[in-house]
Amino acid sequence: MNSKSKTRRLSLLTMLLAMSILLHMMEPSLPIPIPGVKLGLANILGLITFFMFSYKEMFNVNLMRVLIASLLRGIIFGTGFWLSLAGVLLSTLMVVVLRKTTRLSIIGLSVASATFHCLGQILVICFLNGTWLMVYWLPIMWLSAVPTGIITGTLAHQVLRRIMKGGYSV
Amino acid sequence: MNRSDKIFIGIVLIAALVLYGTMQWFVTSSTGADTVAVVSYRDKEVLRIDMSQNKNYTVQGTLGEVFIEVKDKAIRVEKETSPYHLCSIQGWVKYANVPIVCLPNHIVIIIENATEDPDGEDTQVK
Structure with a gap:
């Protein structure tokens, strides 16, 4: 890799990270009629990074996003931060595993990401509260993860279709 | 897809x-016939509520007072100070083990069976 493409790669990744931080920060202010449900818009950028680069870059972008966004919001090392971190770690890991082992397209991967994000969060809530009964929320979160996952997956697909000139393998 | x-x-x-x-x-x-609601603040029990009486209670949370209402053997958080008000949106709960959690206030309300721990057992005479 020569220095020009290295710079190009670095700036692309930085821009993807910046956009994902922006979406992460502005997401709570979006009005969603159902309490506790969010679209997970920042995940679009994670998926785009995964398909443009590889799993390593997706891990970096997602982790840095949670760290920097929490730092900017002033909630770092608070409850919300650990929930985000657990969700993002588990979902990113499962996206990589499912991409390697199954033939899920970007939409399926997005739904999987949302599902495992919820699972990771619930596990941490159970651990923090010392009761496994918070699992009660999991079915509700999973039911909402399917439509939101499809929405973010479709958005990521549409973006990738336009920016990857030679097309990308779904 | x-x-x-x-x-x-x-x-x-x-x-x-x-x-x-x-x-x-x-x-x-x-869920048994007689229930009590246990209110904890930072994992410490602060209030034990008899669910058969319709009454209002107030406990101190991290961000302010949490107002709890009991009516017809069901319990809810009526009013509280938090960013999203998730626990008051949750509404009425009447079954055991379904927690009402107000994370910003560190308040957890959970219904338990009143007859779960029978005291009479060690005084049983045959």
């Missing part, structure tokens, strides 16, 4: 429904 996507989505939906059914069955079958 391809075939494996649809299969995966189906699995997630079925898993959600099965889990919901199991939890629902568990909470309804584990």
